[in-house]
Amino acid sequence: MxxxxxxxxxxxxxxxxxxxxxxxxxxxxxxxxxxxxxxxxxxxxxxPIGEIRDAKPLERPQANRNSMGDPNAPVKVEEFSDFQCPYCRMFYEDSESSIVENYVKTGKVYFTYTPFSFIDGNDPNGESKSAAEAAYCAADQGKFWEYHDLLFTNQNGENIGDFTSKRLIAFADKLGLDSSAFKSCYNANTYRQQVLDDLARGQSLGVTATPSFVVNGTLVQGYTGLAQAIDAALAK
Missing domain, CATH: 1.20.5 (Single alpha-helices involved in coiled-coils or other helix-helix interfaces)
Structure with missing residues (x-):
């Protein structure tokens, strides 16, 4: 035992x-x-913040926050775009200036940029959503489009640190914005709900990829057919 x-x-x-x-x-x-x-x-x-490249100057007539052009223009174009999307950067670099020159400046199109920040997924602090919030904060000081241009000029890929909080604040400083007011707006997530609402609204309109455009109520995926869609709307 x-x-x-x-x-x-x-x-x-x-x-x-x-x-x-x-x-x-x-x-x-x-x-x-x-x-x-x-x-x-x-x-x-x-x-480190790293290099911040200067954006090419682009005149935007009758700019008002994230819209430009004559509000009474016969064609309304709304762009749904993610600041981290490489194809959205390509539209900015290759085609936006011709749309502004041929349609916005001539009074034919009223153009609105709406952030569709989907690359982050469900992360409320992701780079796309943070960049969109920062752009709206810049709009409070009349610099939405200038900030928009800096974002795309300094975008190198998705979720690689291009749009950290330090860099987003540095972009505002580069534009000469009131740093204290910008930081207060950004750090308080003043436009977080607006950015989420923008995403939900785009989804309700059928947007599934960026850039997409709504031309007088008609959804256009991609930008290669944007001018043709505008011409068709004008013809009506």
């Missing part, structure tokens, strides 16, 4: 030591992961 009791005791001790090793192993893994996460967060917060 004593021998059996001794064996039981030894087995219990082995199980206890095994459980302790597993417990310490998991604690170690969790600790390492926590340290790595903190390191990443510290790295992001300490990341």
């Amino acid at each position: 004593p021998r059996k009791n001794e064996i039981r005791t030894q087995l219990k001790e082995k199980r206890r030591r095994s459980q302790n090793r597993q417990r310490f192993l998991w604690i170690g893994i969790i600790t390492i992961v926590a340290i790595a996460v903190v390191g990443v967060l510290i790295g992001v917060s300490n990341r």
